[in-house]
Every structure is written in structure tokens, then in C-alpha cells.
Amino acid sequence: MLTIDVCLKGLDNSKDIKQEFLEEVKNQHNYGGISAITIYGITKNPKDGNYMIVIEYAKQGSLRKLLDSKYGELDWTSK
Known part of the structure; x- marks a missing residue:
């Protein structure tokens, strides 16, 4: 079985979220x-x-x- 670590990012005051936002996430x-x-x-x-x-x-x-910790190590494309 594949295990993936995820993070939940809470959206405050989002009970009445707009459909266009849901489409953007999709x-x-x-x-x-x-x-x-x-x-x-x-x-x-x-x-x-x-x-x-x-x-x-x-x-x-x-x-x-x-970016703060690796800025000097990254080339412009990676930044």
C-alpha cells in the first residue's frame, strides 16, 4: 500500500466558498x-x-x- 504524507491548509471563513474558487482548485x-x-x-x-x-x-x-535557506544554491530557473 502506498502512503503519502499530506498537509491540510485551512481556509478561514470559507463556509460560503464560491464555485469559481473550487474550479480553480480542480x-x-x-x-x-x-x-x-x-x-x-x-x-x-x-x-x-x-x-x-x-x-x-x-x-x-x-x-x-x-528560498531563504537555499537562495544562493538555486539557479534562476529554479527560483
């Missing part, structure tokens, strides 16, 4: 590039009704943290 899921964090889907927090995006777990942390 498009990113279907057509996201190899240099982007993978979006696996969305779910709803049963406690407060807000949406959460299910995304690939990034071992390096946030993009900002990665």
Missing part, C-alpha cells in the same frame, strides 16, 4: 506543473464547516523558508 489539481505543490483535493472541517485544501507535504516547509 484545475490546479488536474493541470499543476511539476514545480508546484501537488493539490490532492479539498475537504471540509467537520468542527467549523470551513474548507481545507489537501496538499503535498513539503519537507522543507514553506516556499519562503526554502
Whole structure:
């Protein structure tokens, strides 16, 4: 069985989320590039009704943290 580490990114005040946002998440899921964090889907927090995006777990942390720590090692294309 394949195990994948994921991260849940909560969207505050998202109970009444717009359909166009859901379409954007769907498009990113279907057509996201190899240099982007993978979006696996969305779910709803049963406690407060807000949406959460299910995304690939990034071992390096946030993009900002990665760029801050590796900026000198990356070529312009990678940045």
C-alpha cells in the first residue's frame, strides 16, 4: 500500500466558498506543473464547516523558508 504524507491548509471563513474558487482548485489539481505543490483535493472541517485544501507535504516547509535557506544554491530557473 502506498502512503503519502499530506498537509491540510485551512481556509478561514470559507463556509460560503464560491464555485469559481473550487474550479480553480480542480484545475490546479488536474493541470499543476511539476514545480508546484501537488493539490490532492479539498475537504471540509467537520468542527467549523470551513474548507481545507489537501496538499503535498513539503519537507522543507514553506516556499519562503526554502528560498531563504537555499537562495544562493538555486539557479534562476529554479527560483
